[in-house]
Amino acid sequence: MNSDLPRIPSHVAIIMDGNGRWARKRMLNRVKGHERGTETVRTIVRASREVGIPFLTLYAFSTENWSRPRAEVMTLMSLLKRFLNNERAEMMENDIRLNAIGDIGRLPEDVRSTLSKTLEMTADNKGLHLTLSLSYGSRSEIVHMVRQIAEKAASGMLDPQEITEKTVSDHLYTRHMPDPDLLIRTSGEMRISNFLLWQIAYSELFITETLWPDFNRDEYLDILSAYGRRDRRFGKVAETS
8 A cells, every 4th residue: 555645545537538539639540549558557457456546447438439430340359359468467466356347248359258267367356356347327227226126016025115325335337346436537427328327426526637547656646645645424414723
């Protein structure tokens, strides 16, 4: 754990944005931006593990991303498969457990197979919990949650009057992890983009103009340091001496 950080978040979530613009600024194919973006993923995962963050969730591929040109989608799937294969050894060496949330069934079969193998291999690791949001959309997740709860209520397994916030949380993809303390978005866009809408109700938000391929360890640590100095009140009045 980095003693220079005033407070370590239990869970950091990141909207990784700007790969395409990074490539366009350099008159490169968008694929080059995505390739460079995977290097940033590796950097941020390593930094998170080193400072002692227990949970890191990365918005890797949204439900809306399926509407991109087929060639780009297939490239992203290929990069994902390559990332899983290339990083598996480091995950095992550094006790990183991989998790995935989203409509995984929409992924190509070879990607699902590679993902399943990596999930299985890392399932007993106890260090950083790295979650990739794949074919993920928060509204779809909420619809899925509502259907599950409605089915239980209709079958008599659950009294509607006993539904609580915990009931809702327990039926989301993220039920096995704490809500994010910190949400970071790169590239300067001021929107949430259908990401963890329920879970980020009280997350601290940081928007950086830096495009994801240029996001580095130093800026990440600066954001973590700034997070540690924020007064998190969760809607309550701050205590005064």
